[in-house]
Amino acid sequence: MKRQGVQRVNWIGVLVFALFICVLPFLFSKSFYITKATFAGLYTIVAVGLGLLMGFAGQISLGQAAFYGVGAYSTAVLSTTYGINPWLSLLVSLLVPALVAYIMGQTMARLHGYYLAMATLAFGIVIHVLLVEWKSVTKGASGLYGVPKIEIFGFAFKQGLSYYYLVWTFALIVIIISLNIIHSRIGRALRSIHDSEIASSAMGVDTGKYKMQVFIISAMFAGLAGWLFAHMSYSISPTSFGLNHSILFLTMVVLGGATSVWGAVFGAFLISLINILVHTLGSHISFITSDFEHVLYGLILMLVVIFLPRGVFPSLVSLLKSYDYKGKKKKEKGQVEAVKGEHHV
Amino acid sequence: MGELMQYLITGLTIGSMYAIVALGFVTIYSVTKVINLAQGEFVMLGGMIMFSFTKAGVPYIFSFFLTILTVIIIGFLIEATIIRKAKNADPLSLIILTIGAAIFIRGIASMFWGKDPVKIAPFLANNEPISIFGASITPQSIWVMVFMLAIVAILYILMEKTMIGKAFRACSANPLAARLMAISPKKMSAFSFAFSAGLGAIAGLVIAPILFPAYDMGIMLGIKGFSASILGGLGSAPGAVIGGILLGLIESFGAGYISSGMKDAIAFGAVLLLLLIRPFGILGEKNVGKGGL
Numbered sequence: 001m002k003r004q005g006v007q008r009v010n011w012i013g014v015l016v017f018a019l020f021i022c023v024l025p026f027l028f029s030k031s032f033y034i035t036k037a038t039f040a041g042l043y044t045i046v047a048v049g050l051g052l053l054m055g056f057a058g059q060i061s062l063g064q065a066a067f068y069g070v071g072a073y074s075t076a077v078l079s080t081t082y083g084i085n086p087w088l089s090l091l092v093s094l095l096v097p098a099l100v101a102y103i104m105g106q107t108m109a110r111l112h113g114y115y116l117a118m119a120t121l122a123f124g125i126v127i128h129v130l131l132v133e134w135k136s137v138t139k140g141a142s143g144l145y146g147v148p149k150i151e152i153f154g155f156a157f158k159q160g161l162s163y164y165y166l167v168w169t170f171a172l173i174v175i176i177i178s179l180n181i182i183h184s185r186i187g188r189a190l191r192s193i194h195d196s197e198i199a200s201s202a203m204g205v206d207t208g209k210y211k212m213q214v215f216i217i218s219a220m221f222a223g224l225a226g227w228l229f230a231h232m233s234y235s236i237s238p239t240s241f242g243l244n245h246s247i248l249f250l251t252m253v254v255l256g257g258a259t260s261v262w263g264a265v266f267g268a269f270l271i272s273l274i275n276i277l278v279h280t281l282g283s284h285i286s287f288i289t290s291d292f293e294h295v296l297y298g299l300i301l302m303l304v305v306i307f308l309p310r311g312v313f314p315s316l317v318s319l320l321k322s323y324d325y326k327g328k329k330k331k332e333k334g335q336v337e338a339v340k341g342e343h344h345v
Numbered sequence: 346m347g348e349l350m351q352y353l354i355t356g357l358t359i360g361s362m363y364a365i366v367a368l369g370f371v372t373i374y375s376v377t378k379v380i381n382l383a384q385g386e387f388v389m390l391g392g393m394i395m396f397s398f399t400k401a402g403v404p405y406i407f408s409f410f411l412t413i414l415t416v417i418i419i420g421f422l423i424e425a426t427i428i429r430k431a432k433n434a435d436p437l438s439l440i441i442l443t444i445g446a447a448i449f450i451r452g453i454a455s456m457f458w459g460k461d462p463v464k465i466a467p468f469l470a471n472n473e474p475i476s477i478f479g480a481s482i483t484p485q486s487i488w489v490m491v492f493m494l495a496i497v498a499i500l501y502i503l504m505e506k507t508m509i510g511k512a513f514r515a516c517s518a519n520p521l522a523a524r525l526m527a528i529s530p531k532k533m534s535a536f537s538f539a540f541s542a543g544l545g546a547i548a549g550l551v552i553a554p555i556l557f558p559a560y561d562m563g564i565m566l567g568i569k570g571f572s573a574s575i576l577g578g579l580g581s582a583p584g585a586v587i588g589g590i591l592l593g594l595i596e597s598f599g600a601g602y603i604s605s606g607m608k609d610a611i612a613f614g615a616v617l618l619l620l621l622i623r624p625f626g627i628l629g630e631k632n633v634g635k636g637g638l
Contacts, residue, residue, distance in 0.1 A: 060437050107617060110624040113436045114380050118575040119620055121568060122613035129610035243564065247444060254441050295452030301445025305438045306430045 009179045013262070014172070021168045025161055033276065034164050038232065040272035041167035042225045045174045047252040047264040049221030052178055055258030056190040057214040058197070059108075060117050063124025064249045067097040067219040069131055069241025071226025076144045076236050077137055086150045086231055093227035094220050101219030105212045124246050131238040143237025150231045159232060167228050174221055178261045181217070186210060251297055255304050257311020266313040274300075347479030352601040353594070354477070358486040358555075360593020361493035365548035366570025367577065367585035368496060369541035375517050375580045376537040379428060379439050383447040385567020386454075387542045390416050391549020392558030393454060396463040405466070413546045420542020424535045432534075447567065455560040462562075467554035485554045492551045493586070496544065500582055513537065517580075565609075572616045578626030587627055592616070 025034055050064050074096045075089040108119050131138050138144065149156040150166065157166045181187055189210050192200035201207045230236050248271065256267025274296060282288045308315045369384045394415050398408035423446060431442055467485045474481035504510035512533055515523040520530040548566075549558065556562060573592045577584025592612055599611030623629070 054437070058437070060440065062440075107621050111620060114440070114579060115575055115620060115624060115626075117380075117440050118572055119617060122572060122616050125568070126610045126613050126617070129607060133604065133606045133610070247448065250441065250444070289456070291452050291455045293452075294448055295456070298445045298447070298449030298452055302427055302442055302449065305434060305442040305445065306427070309431075309434060309438055 009176070009183050014176060014179070017175075017262075017265075018172055021172070025164055031160060034160060036272050036276050038159075038164045038167050040268050041164070041171040042229055042232075043249070043252060043268040043271065044171045044265050045167075045225040045228070046222045046249050047256070047268045048171075048174050048178050048261055049218035050249050051253045051256070051258050051261060051264030051267075052181065052190075052214050053218040054253055055260070055263070056182060056187065056194055057211045058194040059211060059215065060120065061218070061246075062117055062121040062243075062250065063127070063246050064218070064222055065241045065243070065245035066124040066127035067101065067222035068226045068229070068245065068249075069127060069238070070097045070100055071223030072230040072236050072241065073131060073138055073144070073226070074223070075227045076147050076230045079148050079231075080144055080146050081137075086148060086227075090224075090227050093223045093230075097219040097223030097226075098216050101216045102212070105215045108215075109208055109212065121243075124243060128238055128242050131241060138238070141238060143235055145235035147230050147234060147236065157231070163232055167232075170224060170228060174224070175261060175265060181214075182261060186213065190214060248297070251301055253311075255300055255312060257313040257315070259310060260314050260317075263311050263313035267311070270312065271297075348601065350478045350480035352597045354480050354482045354486065355601075356594035356597030357590065358482075358489050358593070359596060360590035361490045362548060362552050362566070362589075363569045363573045363592050364493050364586045364589025365496055365544060365551075366566055367573035367589045368500060368582060369544040369548070370570055370574040371580060371582050371585045372500070372541040372544065373537050374574070375582075376513050377428070377516075377534045378436075380436075380443065380571065380579075381428075381446075381538070381541070382440060382443040382567060382571065383423065383450060383563075384541065384545055384570055385563030385565070386447050386450040387416055387420060387545025387563075388549040388552075388566050388570075389454060389558060389560065389563035390419060390450070391546035392465065392553035392556070392562065393458050393463065393549075393560070394546075395550055395553060396458075396465055396558065399465065409550060412550060413543055416546035416549075417539045417543045420545075421535055421539040423542075424538035428534070428538065429531070447563065451560060451563060458560055460560060462557040462559035464557055465553040468551075472554070483555070485551075489551050489555070492547060496547065497582070497586055504582070509536070569612070572613065576616055576619060576626055578628035581626070581628040584626060584628035591627075 024037060028034075046064060046068055050061060053059050053061055071093040075086060075093045078084040078089040078092060079086050104123055108116055111119050132141050149158055151157070155162075157163050182190070189200065189205045189207075192203070192205060193207050193210060197207050226241075229240070252267035252271050253264050254267070255270055256265065257263025275293065278288060278290070278293045278296065282290075282292075304311065366384060366388060369387065370380060373379055373381045373384075391412055395408055395412045398411055399405060403411065427442060427446055428439075431438065434442065467483075468488050469484050472483050472485055474483050475487075504513060512523070512528045513536075515526065515528050516530045516533040523530055523533075569592060570589070573588035574585045575588070576592060577586070577588030592615075595615045596608050596612040599615075600608035603611060619627070
């Protein structure tokens with residue numbers, strides 16, 4: 001086991017994953033699957049941000065869909081009502097959620113545990129109600145329609161393969177940023193906060209500052225996903241940004257594993273797979289409906305918390321490592337002794 | 346004057362509902378330190394099972410008690426199968442666990458009862474509104490308040506005057522010491538779940554004639570009950586009642602004077618504001634160390 005002073009991002013892993021994303025659409029041809037894979041990319045962006053918040057800063061958010069909605073509505077309102085270029089409104093879709101997160105963070109910094117969970121829940125509901133009721137801007141429950149497509153050098157990203165690549169390009173950027181964050185000074189500070197907030201603040205870590213930064217980053221990621229979602233669909237309505245979606249994002253992170261960036265990615269993929277599975281089975285078996293999907297999500301949440309509290313991905317990794325470990329056992333033992341020897345000297 | 350009175354009565358009625366749900370949260374929390382976000386589903390089950398029993402031709406009063414019994418068994422089963430397995434998990438995982446349980450129950454309910462709301466007869470055949478100071482109130486609304494007061498009284502007697510209440514408080518204060526005194530925290534945990542499932546069922550039963558229960562009624566009621574217990578200060582029964590009534594009043598006056606569509610936003614906005622001023626709720630957690638309730 002080679003110990004490094006600073007842990008580095010595993011670029012090979014990123015590269016392998018990027019290749020996987022590139023060839024994925026060619027493994028199947030139906031546009032239904034490509035749409036689902038595009039959604040997996042959107043969900044990945046939100047889930048990675050939520051994973052940073054939950055797994056590294058140790059903060060729960062039951063209202064993440066609100067930031068997703070704020071991002072989507074920011075761009076939809078600007079580009080449809082005011083005709084502003086989507087690339088310009090991208091900035092707004094990132095900044096408005098960040099600002100909202102900053103204000104909410106000031107409030108929530110004083111809350112812990114169940115009180116924090118309640119506050120995020122309340123926040124998510126307030127935003128959802130505002131999306132429905134602020135009719136002069138959001139057009140109420142029926143939502144906004146006619147959201148323009150994103151264009152670059154005259155090329156419009158319509159639904160399908162081109163949008164799939166656009167979404168996943170952003171998703172990969174988000175993954176790389178997140179990997180960099182957790183392998184940096186901030187990441188180490190966050191992990192220490194996650195283990196013990198009191199101990200790390202005693203060591204001089206400004207816990208409040210780091211928690212706030214991660215909260216803002218996760219809100220910006222959700223805003224980015226909202227921006228992509230708004231320009232993918234022709235119309236948006238408040239139903240896509242309610243409590244159900246917040247819980248869906250939570251499910252992804254818990255399922256995949258909150259303590260790893262790849263865990264969140266894995267979770268987003270698994271949920272999309274389950275969605276496809278239920279959809280395909282549903283067309284053959286009348287018993288399997290969209291209600292059944294919810295039963296399944298509930299069951300998954302419970303089973304994962306009970307049997308795989310760290311999530312599927314970290315458990316898989318440690319399982320693979322333990323196989324590897326058997327072969328290298330002797331070598332490592334020798335190393336441990338060498339270290340001990342050094343210590344004596 | 347009539348308008349104000351009407352909002353006050355409506356606020357007290359829904360506030361009492363939230364208070365009953367919040368008392369369920371507090372009962373479990375003060376014994377096990379678990380917040381059971383499936384509490385709202387117990388309320389929903391109360392209404393829906395009552396509907397099934399009365400539809401099957403079981404007399405009203407028997408359906409009432411059979412429903413409570415059924416939901417108590419469900420609560421007991423949830424504790425025995427899910428919560429006990431994950432007892433040592435951190436609060437974050439426990440929240441997620443009970444959210445999972447809530448989604449699961451809700452999904453099953455929508456497959457079993459369908460998505461349409463059901464209708465249940467009020468307690469008294471004559472549910473004509475009574476006029477008080479220019480405002481009207483239905484007998485069923487009075488029943489909700491009566492049940493809330495009765496539950497508070499029963500909870501108080503149970504917790505303060507009986508051995509079981511002492512055992513509850515002992516487990517809450519120090520599970521290890523409680524075990525040394527031959528009290529089983531496991532049994533108490535199961536009992537608290539069964540008990541609060543029963544409370545949820547009662548809440549569901551008394552409000553069913555007003556609210557027309559549907560498979561998804563538990564979400565909002567659960568969240569409102571949770572915020573009422575947080576507002577009052579987790580682990581405090583008087584706090585839960587105050588929190589519930591306060592939330593009901595804010596909601597009712599918000600809906601009346603500002604906008605009915607905004608009532609949830611106003612209620613939760615107020616919760617956020619109050620948490621900003623008092624991060625540990627109105628009555629704080631000062632009772633928890635002494636055994637809650």
